[in-house]
Amino acid sequence: MNTQVLSRRRNLGIIAHIDAGKTTLTERLLWKSGEIHRVGEVHDGNATTDFSAIERERGITIGAAAVQAQWAPRDLPPHRLTLIDTPGHIDFAIEVERSLRVLDGAVAVFSAVDGVQPQSETVWRQARRHRVPLIAFVNKMDRVGASFERVLEQLQDKLRARPWALGVPLGSESGFNGWVDLVDERVLQWQDGAATTMTPWDDAVRAQWHAQRDALVEAVADHDEQLADAWLEGRVIDAGTLRAAIRRATLAGAGVPVLAGAAFKDKGIETLLDAVVDYLPSPLDRPAVSAESEGGEVVLPPDPDGPLAGLLFKITHQQHGALSFVRLYSGTLKVGDAVASSQHPQGRRVSRLVRVQADQTHDIEQAVAGDIVAVLGWKDAVSGETLSGRAQPLRLENIQAQAPVLAWRLEPARAADLIRMAQGLASLAQEDPSFRVETDRDTAETLVWGMGELHLEVMVERLRSEWKVDVGVGSPRVAYQETPMRAMTGVVGRLVKQTGGQGQFAHVVLDVAPREDDQIVFNDRIVGGVVPRSFIAAVE
Ligand code: GDP
Numbered sequence: 254m255n256t257q258v259l260s261r262r263r264n265l266g267i268i269a270h271i272d273a274g275k276t277t278l279t280e281r282l283l284w285k286s287g288e289i290h291r292v293g294e295v296h297d298g299n300a301t302t303d304f305s306a307i308e309r310e311r312g313i314t315i316g317a318a319a320v321q322a323q324w325a326p327r328d329l330p331p332h333r334l335t336l337i338d339t340p341g342h343i344d345f346a347i348e349v350e351r352s353l354r355v356l357d358g359a360v361a362v363f364s365a366v367d368g369v370q371p372q373s374e375t376v377w378r379q380a381r382r383h384r385v386p387l388i389a390f391v392n393k394m395d396r397v398g399a400s401f402e403r404v405l406e407q408l409q410d411k412l413r414a415r416p417w418a419l420g421v422p423l424g425s426e427s428g429f430n431g432w433v434d435l436v437d438e439r440v441l442q443w444q445d446g447a448a449t450t451m452t453p454w455d456d457a458v459r460a461q462w463h464a465q466r467d468a469l470v471e472a473v474a475d476h477d478e479q480l481a482d483a484w485l486e487g488r489v490i491d492a493g494t495l496r497a498a499i500r501r502a503t504l505a506g507a508g509v510p511v512l513a514g515a516a517f518k519d520k521g522i523e524t525l526l527d528a529v530v531d532y533l534p535s536p537l538d539r540p541a542v543s544a545e546s547e548g549g550e551v552v553l554p555p556d557p558d559g560p561l562a563g564l565l566f567k568i569t570h571q572q573h574g575a576l577s578f579v580r581l582y583s584g585t586l587k588v589g590d591a592v593a594s595s596q597h598p599q600g601r602r603v604s605r606l607v608r609v610q611a612d613q614t615h616d617i618e619q620a621v622a623g624d625i626v627a628v629l630g631w632k633d634a635v636s637g638e639t640l641s642g643r644a645q646p647l648r649l650e651n652i653q654a655q656a657p658v659l660a661w662r663l664e665p666a667r668a669a670d671l672i673r674m675a676q677g678l679a680s681l682a683q684e685d686p687s688f689r690v691e692t693d694r695d696t697a698e699t700l701v702w703g704m705g706e707l708h709l710e711v712m713v714e715r716l717r718s719e720w721k722v723d724v725g726v727g728s729p730r731v732a733y734q735e736t737p738m739r740a741m742t743g744v745v746g747r748l749v750k751q752t753g754g755q756g757q758f759a760h761v762v763l764d765v766a767p768r769e770d771d772q773i774v775f776n777d778r779i780v781g782g783v784v785p786r787s788f789i790a791a792v793e
Contacts, residue, residue: 259555259623260535261332264580266339266352268380269362270370274392278362278516278525279320279336285522286322286334319567319578319625321610326527334529335625339376349376351636353383355566355580355625358533360525365391365399365513369407377412384540386503388510388528389414394422394429395515405511415508417472417499419528421465422513429515432524433458435466436499437492443520473498476507496531503532536623542582544639544647551647557621559583561592562647563640568684570719573614576607576627577634582649584642586626587619593646594638605629635683660700661709662727670722674699677720681712688712698727 269275320338325331339352339359353359359380363373380387391404401422408416423431423440431442440458442450454462470490474481480498483490502508510532514521541554544562553562561584569576579586586592591600607614607627620626628634641647665674678690678701689702703709709726716722 256537259537259621261330262335262535262623263332263529263533264335264337264355264357264536264623264625265529265533266337266356266359266385267362268339268349268359268373268376270364270367270373270376273362273364273367273370273373274516275338275362278360278390278392278522279338281516281519281522282334282336282526283320283322285519285526286324319609319627321608324526324530326530329530332530334526337625349379351566353379353385355564356385357536357539358386358388358529360529360533361387361389361509362392363389363404363408364393364396365401365404366393366396368400368404369411374411377414381506384506386506386532386534387414388503388512388525388532389416390521390525391511391513392516394425394513394520395427395518397426399426399429401513408509408511415472415476416511417469417508418511419469419499420512420524421462429520432513432521433462433465434524435462435469436495438466441524443518445518449523470495473502473508476502476505500532504534504538542649544582544641544649546645546647553583553647555622556583557585559622560645560647561586561590561640561642562649564649565594565634565636565638565640568634568636574630575632575634576609576614576629577631578625578627579620579640581620581622581624581626583622585619585621586640588617591643592640593643594640595646595648596633596635596638598643598646600643601631603628633683636686659705659709660702661713663699663701663713664725664727666723666725673720674716674722674724677716677722678712680720681715685712 267275267279320336322334322336323331324334337352337356339349361373361377361380363369369377377387389404389408391401393399394401401418405416405418408414418435420435421433422429423433423442430444431440433440438454438459440452440454442452444450452458470480470484473495474484477498479501480490480494483494499510503510510528512521512525512528514525516522536555539555541552542562543550543552545551551560553559561581563579563581563584563586565577565579567578569578586603586606588603588606590603592603593600605628606617606620607629608617609615609627614627614629617626639647639649663674663678665671675690678699682688682690687704688708691700691702692698701709701712703712713724713726716724
């Protein structure tokens with residue numbers, strides 16, 4: 254195994270506000286890269302990364318599945334892309350957090366009509382906190398009211414990002430049909446249902462766009478010395494030079510390359526796939542992780558020959574059994590190995606190792622540092638476990654679970670199902686650190702705690718579909734009473750009253766007006782972006 258192989262891996266997430274088109278885009282990316290040959294429409298409920306029935310009904314993506322594909326831009330060798338799906342709903346912030354821990358880069362999808370929305374802001378900030386390099390994709394360019402320019406402005410104003418538009422969209426709304434590629438100096442034309450045509454700039458086109466290209470070169474040169482030197486010396490900045498500089502500056506977190514397209518119409522997908530390879534990091538580009546060992550802290554670069562260290566970040570149950578998704582940071586994991594973890598210091602055997610490609614799983618013999626794979630068949634895995642060699646136990650920093658804020662009272666429809674319900678709940682709690690189960694000391698009722706109504710609804714649905722237990726749901730108890738509100742500037746207000754029969758709303762009065770970039774944190778949860786001084790918060 255050499256570093257060349259690792260340099261051809263991209264572990265990435267696609268992050269977005271609900272409805273921006275993340276599911277459609279994920280599908281088209283997989284389809285273009287040859288993994289799925291029939292594009293399932295999202296509203297048909299056939300999307301590949303959507304697993305459970307409730308997701309299909311609601312048309313949203315909840316589970317963070319890792320799906321693989323291959324892509325080779327220009328004359329480069331094939332690169333392996335692993336798409337880690339991240340949910341857009343705030344109730345699943347823990348899932349987003351978990352995904353951000355294991356991915357190396359991300360594509361942030363925005364709707365050209367709706368622009369930067371509150372949840373895209375939340376996820377963007379989470380990504381920034383994890384120092385995850387980003388590319389932005391402005392989707393739905395074909396829709397009435399679409400504006401690439403407006404999204405660029407919002408990226409700057411609302412997200413304080415430094416957007417670098419790598420091209421200029423051609424045609425607007427339903428006439429959107431192309432992209433002036435400022436990096437490669439060519440014009441791409443996308444006709445409905447036809448192949449992309451690529452035309453290198455001729456003198457007339459160059460005369461029209463060279464100033465815009467120069468502006469891009471200058472913007473990137475401000476953050477890349479090599480490019481700045483070449484530019485100042487008056488050298489010709491060819492596509493390769495500019496690409497390399499954009500890559501360095503993006504990896505350094507200096508700016509965000511921005512592309513545009515219409516996923517639904519298959520426009521801009523190849524350009525985005527190229528950009529994923531060109532500008533997002535490989536595992537080698539990310540900082541080494543550190544882990545605790547018996548002898549103190551150790552730093553682990555992504556070395557297949559290093560000690561085994563992997564983070565079990567997601568468990569899903571499929572018809573073949575439990576799939577435990579693992580990000581390997583160091584070492585090599587082989588079928589037949591016995592691996593230890595804090596939960597299982599004596600070790601557990603890896604009997605099957607799989608990659609998930611579109612809707613299929615493929616058995617593999619081994620995985621190396623930088624890979625995301627799944628161990629099939631572990632019944633008692635716990636999300637957040639570190640996998641390591643038995644001889645050298647290691648512990649990576651665990652995923653931060655947020656305290657759940659809402660409880661429901663559950664009762665099986667048939668008393669005989671009580672034990673089965675308890676088993677099902679215990680298994681779900683094992684998968685998800687922000688889902689908790691407890692028995693009320695006074696009333697002996699079963700209470701389940703989660704991050705919001707949707708979160709609990711999904712769990713109850715899974716209890717029905719996977720454990721065949723029909724449950725009745727009682728009114729929720731809310732975990733906060735007189736909770737202070739915090740903004741980044743400190744404590745700014747207090748919760749004065751809970752309204753609504755089910756305690757789902759709170760009347761909040763802030764002592765001072767929040768600043769534009771403040772986020773209001775409520776019981777460690779972000780409840781919204783800019784808010785007036787007195788408002789009713791849907792705290793669920
Ligand atoms: P998600 O919630 O972010 O996963 O968004 P979806 O992929 O489910 O898309 C939301 C809706 O927008 C669906 O009805 C899609 O068909 C539609 N959609 C997605 N991309 C585009 C696009 O590029 N153009 C248009 N017109 N509609 C789109």
